[in-house]
Amino acid sequence: MTAQRYLSNQLYVYSVDTAAFYTADEVALRARISKLKQAGDQRERLRELESSAQAHFDTYSGVRTLREEKVTDKAVISLFESTLTRTIGVKPGAVTKDIIVVETYFHGILRSLILNGFTYRGEKYVCLTASAGQIREKKTVFIRESVWNAHKGALTAGLSVEAINAKGGTNTNKYLAYLALSNSATEVWRGFNIDKAIVVDDMEFPVETTVDYIDSRTFEITRQVMPIDIKHTDGCGMILPRKSRKSFMVRLPWIKGLLVPFAFDRFAKEHGNRVVTDIYGREWDIVKDDIEVIFTKSQFKMWKFYANWNDYVTKFKDNGCEAAKCADEPDMFPQARLNYQMLQTLPDLTDGELRQLTQAAVTEIVSIGRDRETMLEVLGAGPANRRKNYYQQALALYPELLVDEYSRQQLKAVKKAAVRRARAGKFKVDGVFTYITPDLYAFCEWLFLGDRNPKGLLADGQVSCSLYATETKLDCLRSPHLYREHAVRENVVTDETKRWFKSKGLYTSCHDPISKLLMFDCDGDKALVIRDETLVAAAERNMQGIVPLHYEMRSATTETIDGESIFNGLRAAYTGGNIGEVSNNISKVWNSSNVSLDAIKILCCVNNFVIDYAKTLYKPALPGDVKALIRDYTRAKVPNFFRYAKGKTARQVEPANGAVVNRLATIVPNPRTNFVAANLGRFNYLMLMRNKRVTINTDEAREIIAKYTELDTRKHIMSNELIEGKDGAFMYVNIRNQLLEVNDNLNYVVDILIKYLYVEKQSSFKTTLWSSFGDVVVENLRNNIEEKLEDGFLLCADCGGRAQIIKQRQTRCQSCDEQHRREKKRQQKRRERRVDVATSF
Template sequence: MSKKEEKKSKLFNVLKIKIQEIIKSKYDIHYDKEEEAAHFVQQQNMTMFKQLELIRGVETQDIIELIIVEARHDEKKEAQIRKLMNKGFLYNGERYVRFGKSASQSKDGMTIFIKENFFDEALKRTQLDIPIKEEVIPKYEGYRNLVFSACTIIEEDLPYIVIVDEYKKVLPNQYVKYMKEVPSEWYDKENDIMMPYDKKTIVEGYQDISLSPFDGFGIHTEDISKRYSLHMGFDYVARAFQIRIPYLKGVSVEAPFKSYYKERGIKKIKDVYGRFHNVEDIDCIWNISMFKAHGIFFEHFKEKAWDKYLEKLKKYHYRIGISKYTHNTAELNKYARMNFQYLQCLDLWNPKYIKAYKEMKINEYDILSEENEGKIIQLAKYSTDMLEKIIKGDVFYTLKFLGLKDSKGYTSRSNYVKAIMENEDMLRDPAIRSSLKRKLYKSITEMKYGKIYTEGFYHIVVGDIIGYMEYCADLPVVGCLNAGEFYAKTMKLGECVSFRSPLVDPSEVNLVNIVENEMTNTYLNYFENQDLCMVNMYDLTLPQQGGADEDGDAFMLSQNEILIDSKIHSPIVIELKDKESVKKVKYNKKNITEYELKSRDSRIGEITNIATSILNRYSENPDKIKEKSDDIALLRLTQGKEIDYVKTGIRWGINSRMRENLEQLPYFLLYNYPKKLKRYEQLIKHNRGIDNKDDRVMLNAYHSCSPLNELCEYINKWEQNNLNITEDSLNNLHLVINPNVENTNSSLLKDIKHIYNEFSSEYKKILEDDPEDEELTAIFNKYKEKLLQLSDNESKVFKFDVIVNHCITVAYKNKSEDKTLCWALFGDIMVRNIKCNSNGRKRYTISASTKEDVDAREFLGNYYKLVIEVNEGVNI
């Protein structure tokens, strides 16, 4: 295992319990070892785990001091949630109390509870010895609980960091859309009176827009890039890292500031506390948009704030954590999947499809005809062409589709892929064919709601590095990019579209120019082969693209001509009161509980669905078009508030007129919600044969001539014509078995069959609820334990290899037997057996190639060569 794989594979086990179980147990849960194991979920490393290790004095991967409690927003359970947050609960006789949650955990309704006897010490460590009397609780909790961010710890002393102030500027006279509150009235039926209120109204006009061009990012030396990449186990140098330390988060990007300042004659720079630092001593220049505790520490320690912060970090042995980083683009696909948010905010409407709808001739319309091909169908054809190759049995595309990258220097995590590579007969193995079919069906279903491939991929965003270096040295801040310009070495020079999720309004799609100039060529060539994008500081890119920050946000960049030509030009929607938050309150259990009750869900998906329902309706009425545009703009601002809700505590309501759009979604979106699709089919069946329209039940979806409904209809028809996977599978027991190990013990075979049946029953129920990865891991571990505990008639435990061979035998006794558990638990052993049993058969390898190679095959923008060899087999 490589150093990189070893670092990534270090996982910790943490208990995860749903509030329903806590309530059912009357807040006193008792689990035996088996039940406990079933509730463990695997978590990546985080700085909090190291703090617990220091408190307890021993290292372990089972984190029993913390329990994740899932309690999503539910008004019916408000009293129980309140009790839980106030008093905690007992687990196996020990009390656990509320400790905190990260921003992402908050959106998923999760809260971390800690053993009561660990609470005081852990709180002191996460507060860095500074107790809080009053704060904006949502914001403070988010920053204190950065210790729960998954990250890789850099095991070395902190670098020499200088903190500068945040740079702000104003872009004058920008023509934008914004919200204005206008006095209005609503009718109170109960009291039969008109009541005044301030109506949120969308207006257009010129405004001066405040901008923070370097919000969330700072810079570091090339030496830091190399050292941290070495610590991470990379075989390349990453140029930017997303940093996590208590109260500090953001992206640090490499910059040649030492040579740049030397050329400008600058030997010292001044920090935000008024002190000067020798440039040659500095490793990182970060700012207070990254250092979230600047206000807290400055209030207590004034100009010594940063020194005291570093003292606290050293006292508690904190190290820098890295939660994201730039990749070597040679390892990345150059195509990414679009989504319905991106596509519906482009002008992809097909005049021929619209005409068929208007003339009520849609049933006569041949959507598969090339003559009727709209822009969205042209985009989809790359994806359908690729899947057609897989359906027809193309080995190369099948291996790539199943997850293989480059077989030279890369080991696929999929044992199915390894099996096919060792013996071509495994392409017809029932387990592999079943898995491939499921994966194909899933991909096709996702294509129906917009997940189609196109040129382009995601890039971490940073601000103008030249401008940042100028600002930090108190030079005139000019930068190296002009309005409308991006710098990304992964893209060709010229026009490019930029997307960021979640995307609501068409104005959020950004059309820019990818450029180079003398400054970028002199100082920033290290962007080469990095998924890194630098934006300018002279336009509204950051507020335009969903109010983006430069603390790790990513933009999807594409130079597909259809996407570029389909950009809708309209005024950018701006929130003029950006980042407003609730007032400070006492930081006590009562107010923390109120914060918990209000922050257990996210309405981001709901807002997106309302926008989707509006955007996919067709109208030629100017008044309706204007209303639609204003509604979408208001939803864009509402979405921005919702995204920041965890930090600010402020969210906007959605009026009943807008909410009515949730009653009927566009037809294509049902494929993202299987239960809604099933309900739609039931309603269609119910209405069939009812002649009187007034007696029919309203459907939960509508058809329209929108591009995404066109795409959905196209994929449905294409699927009917192409998804014909033959069932000529092979029983490969002779390949997957170890011929040198016993596999005929009838009693053991019978016991294994019983466990398999039990697993299949439970597994099917879990799959119905769209399980998370940790839930699947838990069920596999549960049944692995059961299998390995099997004994013979004399109560002697069977040897491991004997049990495995019998498990394989039961799974392959007939083609219809479910083989999921067997492959999940013993896939690596089966691959070894295949290799040993395949002497003289074809085996495959895939290596990276170039477009110029006549034998090269293209997959998602990269080129590979498929090599066929003879498997010489090995002894078991």
């Protein structure tokens, strides 16, 4: 078995910054600058050198070369498998140099790399794209030019930049975002047949409603009733339930969004019209043409650059394109956590209400160390976690591991984090995250029947979520939550909704401006749907008089795509503004002693212009009086609870006041963790091993232990990912491989390390073992448990020991069950004696 086998969906690429492309002169110049900085004097000379370096970066006209000494194991980062990696042939677990990620520190160097590419080991690399997440980290993806030329047709469905420019071009940053779809973490969509898919227009019509209209020039706010154009199916399409019973997100070249199961074929038959018209004007008979998937125009991002749907389908097949999917609707919906943004907008919550809301979180905190199920749950070993790592899998198989000191250290860390989260307003509530879905019955009325004002199954003010079929009122929220955005709605679950609405999403009404209140699309956005009566009541009273905000946004610019436009687009994205800063300023207002809703409304408007800046290159200037209003709040420090939410120090935050989230610090306790649970059973380290007789008192064993100790000690300087707070997946693969170079017997190496860490050293720190060899330990556990108890077992509720299952609904081992029965008889006799005494009077 190799190190790669257990990392089933990750692979590794190199990530460098722009300094890795310095010329020899620039290296020398930067060395002189560093020396002057260390000396701490000659500021004028330092400025001259900095200016000279910047000028050299900006004017260099050659093709830069990636310096070999920068391509090290420390520069390796992990990516999830995607259409891009599958298309170019990168296997899971492999390290590839076909893709190189570049982080930007100097825009002059980035411009050179984008315009001219760069070379590495005699191969040329060209700019590919940057996803939204990579843009936030100022990272750009480059690809080996020969690889791009070999596979670009498969990644673009045959659509070239030249073809796009020939038809007038498009917005460059949108183009990069759509191209980056192939880099999303996905799996192959098996069973998809593009010949059974079509693309139709979105359901779009105005909803008349009351809004607070913000003039984007004067920032004057007026309340008015007006029709608001809403694209109700924005990002959402339909798939027949026989093809998928769950909603999921889809990725094809230039196509992205959510597909929701809906029996549109049955709707067509029952209503006597099976013909629909696609976005290019062609008619399709849904039944005769055996259509299984209906995409919407909003999902097909580059539709205007294809002659018709058949043009896309032909190029899709001729180029061997892939359809992929991700984020399937789950079978189990774990309890969701609130966040401080959603809580701070309910300022009148009483301490009593806060105690009710945090009761489950406090119980969990107090129960860490006292209750087996709580301990497993907080460590991620419970059934709700569908992506358990190997340590969590081992805990689920063998809860006796909780007795080990490593587990106790993990629990202490989890408890500390749980307290910090709860005091920051991030605690579990009676709610779930689920996909937001339009009323697809209304969409079919619009699509098949031509009804431009469809009734649908949901009226204004109604939603339908089958997860809470018995609840009549739900608080529906979405992140980011900046203004007061609690959509309290009537939940409608009837025989008719059950017949048509097959997913477990939140279905919304096309007569309701809820999408403008929560600012969502239907392309995979999720709502936090809450049924907690305390929170619903608080939201309802705080939403009195609150209406959606509305302001006119600028359209995205259209341009010719070339190196300059790509560089300008990325630079605008990197420098256009910090939405985190705007969000923090909004929190300052919410947590001030004199909350101004007008200031919050204006900041929300500004935030959306900042978000769109990379596409529109437009940010409005605030008038002087508006600036003054905002400045009254934003010159303050961030709220006190940011000590818990953002890791701020006491000096960086305002003093605690009575604002709702600040009060959590006194409501959420931080008790000492005492490990007193009685039902953990007995831990036996031999259950983790394959050869239980292995000894560590040999030269080869000591060599393994010495190498492990060396690598474990050095791991924080072996990976930039650990420094950045990521999991350092490649580093642990590297440690595994280096240990197997010492001794290539994988099972022997693991047995030696277990014996050393669990017996001789009794170490509290075993992360490296579990991250490097967890797959082997889990396999050993499975084999040992099956060998010990072939016919099924349970963990005794009282002593935690393993017992053979011999009867239905058994919860205890035989010994504890007998003791439990005797205790029940004693209690029964005591009750009978009390009754006898009472009746004798």
